Amino acid sequence: MVKKAENIIVGISIGDLNGIGPEVVLKTFEDNRMLELCTPVIFANIKIVSFLKKNLSLDASLHGIDDLSQIVVGKINVLNVWKEGVNIDYGKNDEVVGKYAIKSFQSATKALKEGLVDVLVTAPINKYNIQSEDFKFPGHTDYLGQELEGDALMLMIHDKLRVGLLTDHIPVNEVSNALTEELLFKKVETVIDALEKDFGVVKPKVALLGLNPHSGDNGVIGDEEEKIIKPAVKKMFDSGKMVFGPYSSDSFFGSTQYEKYDAILAMYHDQGLIPFKTLSFGKGVNYTAGLSKIRTSPDHGTAYEIAGKGEASYESFREAVYSAMDIFKKRNEFLELIKKPLKVR
Incomplete structure (x- = not known):
């Protein structure tokens, strides 16, 4: 009841x-x-x-x-x-x-x-x-x-905008080493589970942001997208999960592209929190998903x-x-x- x-x-x-x-x-x-x-x-x-x-x-x-x-x-x-x-x-x-x-x-x-x-x-x-x-x-x-x-994940929420963090309170120079396919699988699963159980979303769509500027430009600016993020997204999508990306974070929010998705997974703290707080105007909430x-x-x-x-x-x-x-x-x-x-x- x-x-x-x-x-x-x-x-x-x-x-x-x-x-x-x-x-x-x-x-x-x-x-x-x-x-x-x-x-x-x-x-x-x-x-x-x-x-x-x-x-x-x-x-x-x-x-x-x-x-x-x-x-x-x-x-x-x-x-x-x-x-x-x-x-x-x-x-x-x-x-x-x-x-x-x-x-x-x-x-x-x-x-x-x-x-x-x-x-x-x-x-x-x-x-x-x-x-x-x-x-x-x-x-x-x-x-x-x-x-x-459970698996704690920082999920910022405001109306239908939900931004999760792959890594949260770690130095920026440690983010790349922390980024693994296994971590992506685990955090995306946590986001999807929260969307279904805690927000009532049916067949949720999740977008992943790239780590590097322009999402790596096909390996020209860093190779994390080519070696880790893209293969992980393909495996998750092929398994039936509605996971997309990686997207270039500099234009993803300004172009309102984020409105097409039930949640966005940022690679590090400020990449997700700066656009979220800009859009939520001090009315946002930090939810610890996955627990x-x-x-x-x-x-x-x-x-x-x-x-x-x-x-x-x-x-x-x-x-x-x-x-x-x-x-x-x-x-x-x-x-x-x-x-x-x-x-x-």
Whole structure:
């Protein structure tokens, strides 16, 4: 049975307390209509979240809890992940604050893994100040890939625009060595599976971008397209998958060619993120596809330069909440459908 929207428990990691994360979270649920759509649970500390709410002059009804069994529908639940106070200094890169961001994230991930929350929406972190002996991951995605079953893939979504990344948080000079036929097969399979299960797309069409300028110009500018990408695309297409490319990335988006496909797979981070963020106008969502559980996040960072000023737009975070709920329902509908045997007349 598909869960009713208002009963979907949305776990929220608070992100960097010195950034705009807490502001966009509270602004999202300041609108009581959101509480009719889902039940949020912020993993943090009620005193700190209350302080931030007051400091930002926001009107949000908070409900502190010490256990997830105490969740109240219609309230913004704040789970006390820690008891001690934390010094808030807006806009400052602080290792101590980074540790609390990870406490929140790991606690929320554990709850998601155990089924105590239905979906996870993560507020922005600072990838520099979260590093420690206990957390050596470049970001949310890699940790989730370790903790949850499946093959994590960063998929940026906005309306019908979906851009996945073959490689994400690695240096540009390592992309070519990371590019293999096996990796292409695996990531394309993850994209297709997500399109079918999480977005309800039948027989999805996926476009691959080339690695080099002009997609290699038939081997004149690099040979990765000729040696790896083109043969992989042919094998996948011959096996029945609607996979096309590689396309030259400099004209693919500007010519609106991307509109012909259900998803695009970029070879590296900025190749996919620059056109995506240009087209999504701050309303995009980062979805971690390929996992056993659902996680989304806004498509922006901590924005230290405007933290604490009340200027942050919450549109992307709100869209992340909407997307998490939509994907949760779509996936449940898909799982229900495949359980039912087809009727033979």
